[in-house]
Amino acid sequence: MKRGYDSSSSSPSSTFGPPQSRFKYNPEGDSQFLEDESTKIFARKVAEHYSARTNQTLEEREASPIIHLKKLNNWIKSVLIQLYARRGDAVLDLACGKGGDLIKWDKAKIGYYVGIDIAEGSIEDCRTRYNGDADHHQRRKKFTFPARLICGDCYEARLDEVLASDAPFDICSCQFALHYSWSTEARARRALANVSALLRPGGIFIGTMPDANVIVKKLRDAEGLEFGNSVYWIRFDEEFSEKRFRSSSPFGIKYKFHLEDAVDCPEWIVPFHVFKPLAEEYDLELVFVKNSHEFVHEYLKKPEYVELMRRLGALGDGNQDQSTLSQDEWEVAYLYLSFVLRKRGQPDRTQGNRRRDNGKMNISTEDILYINSEN
Numbered sequence: 001m002k003r004g005y006d007s008s009s010s011s012p013s014s015t016f017g018p019p020q021s022r023f024k025y026n027p028e029g030d031s032q033f034l035e036d037e038s039t040k041i042f043a044r045k046v047a048e049h050y051s052a053r054t055n056q057t058l059e060e061r062e063a064s065p066i067i068h069l070k071k072l073n074n075w076i077k078s079v080l081i082q083l084y085a086r087r088g089d090a091v092l093d094l095a096c097g098k099g100g101d102l103i104k105w106d107k108a109k110i111g112y113y114v115g116i117d118i119a120e121g122s123i124e125d126c127r128t129r130y131n132g133d134a135d136h137h138q139r140r141k142k143f144t145f146p147a148r149l150i151c152g153d154c155y156e157a158r159l160d161e162v163l164a165s166d167a168p169f170d171i172c173s174c175q176f177a178l179h180y181s182w183s184t185e186a187r188a189r190r191a192l193a194n195v196s197a198l199l200r201p202g203g204i205f206i207g208t209m210p211d212a213n214v215i216v217k218k219l220r221d222a223e224g225l226e227f228g229n230s231v232y233w234i235r236f237d238e239e240f241s242e243k244r245f246r247s248s249s250p251f252g253i254k255y256k257f258h259l260e261d262a263v264d265c266p267e268w269i270v271p272f273h274v275f276k277p278l279a280e281e282y283d284l285e286l287v288f289v290k291n292s293h294e295f296v297h298e299y300l301k302k303p304e305y306v307e308l309m310r311r312l313g314a315l316g317d318g319n320q321d322q323s324t325l326s327q328d329e330w331e332v333a334y335l336y337l338s339f340v341l342r343k344r345g346q347p348d349r350t351q352g353n354r355r356r357d358n359g360k361m362n363i364s365t366e367d368i369l370y371i372n373s374e375n
């Protein structure tokens with residue numbers, strides 16, 4: 001039996017929701033658009049795409065045409081986590097997928113983990129990975145932190161209500177997924193409102209997402225509405241044939257993204273110059289934003305991260321393994337950026353740790369909470 005939570009039936013909280021907006025794009029029209037079936041259909045499409053991706057064996061993973069890109073992205077996420085996670089932290093992993101970052105969080109010695117994803121198949125894989133059942137070859141030791149898993153749309157659900165007894169969190173992470181919230185203004189706002197409501201003052205929001213500047217420049221440099229290389233392509237619809245985007249409607253700029261052995265679904269442009277002030281409306285202030293190329297160049301100056309790169313093997317291991325990122329994979333890395341935001345305010349040292357009580361050290365299928373925001 002799945003446990004359910006109907007977020008639409010709960011009463012609205014006066015402390016939650018969009019504060020005074022400096023953005024007046026089309027808030028009303030947008031909330032109507034949220035009711036539009038197409039928004040839900042696209043969210044479902046994304047969920048089905050990720051749900052259908054089965055777990056790879058180690059051999060299949062190593063044979064992937066983008067194996068070095070995957071390793072590079074793991075390095076970037078590891079660096080972000082090592083920079084900001086502290087021992088005992090409560091972590092909210094939005095769009096956690098199959099739990100690919102669980103080991104990274106374990107290394108940071110966090111105290112509690114909540115993972116949420118819209119894709120049922122991914123949450124189930126995350127559960128088995130957390131329980132240590134996924135890896136038959138290397139029986140790894142159990143994770144040291146209690147965890148809780150939730151299946152639902154984190155750009156639609158009121159997570160402040162769902163996670164009222166788990167909050168506040170010290171860190172929120174949204175890796176390679178925040179752009180799925182930019183299909184409408186309402187969803188983009190809900191994503192930021194959720195993060196803001198659940199982070200403690202001074203808490204950190206880390207993430208990676210496509211770099212809109214790079215994508216739009218590549219689109220303009222392309223002959224048609226499609227560009228790419230041997231491992232990826234991006235295609236925009238005819239409605240964007242002028243390759244111009246009105247600053248009055250920065251949401252819903254959709255393209256189709258295909259990345260070999262990884263992604264094949266609709267995505268949305270997130271113009272960072274709009275994202276930054278929108279995040280500020282929710283008390284989330286920018287600490288830094290860096291394109292992945294800049295990120296790699298900067299953190300490869302630090303010996304501890306050079307060593308981490310060697311261990312993860314994105315650029316070979318410096319010894320026998322001479323294999324490295326291809327030029328085409330490096331071009332894909334350029335399509336992404338990393339960001340760090342901080343929630344305004346001073347940390348409240350009197351906060352207790354009751355949130356961990358909701359976590360388990362072994363998660364059964366019945367423990368997964370399914371949020372249904374449609375009923």
Ligand SMILES: C[S@@+](CC[C@H](N)C(=O)[O-])C[C@H]1O[C@@H](n2cnc3c(N)ncnc32)[C@H](O)[C@@H]1O
Pocket residue numbers: 043046047050051094095096097098099100101116117118119122152153154155156174175176177180
């Ligand atoms: C590229 S994967 C990244 C997974 C994980 N964060 C990682 O870095 O390994 C994108 C994830 O976003 C999830 N996702 C997309 N839209 C979502 C939504 N509305 N709510 C929750 N998860 C969503 C997908 O199901 C998928 O697991």
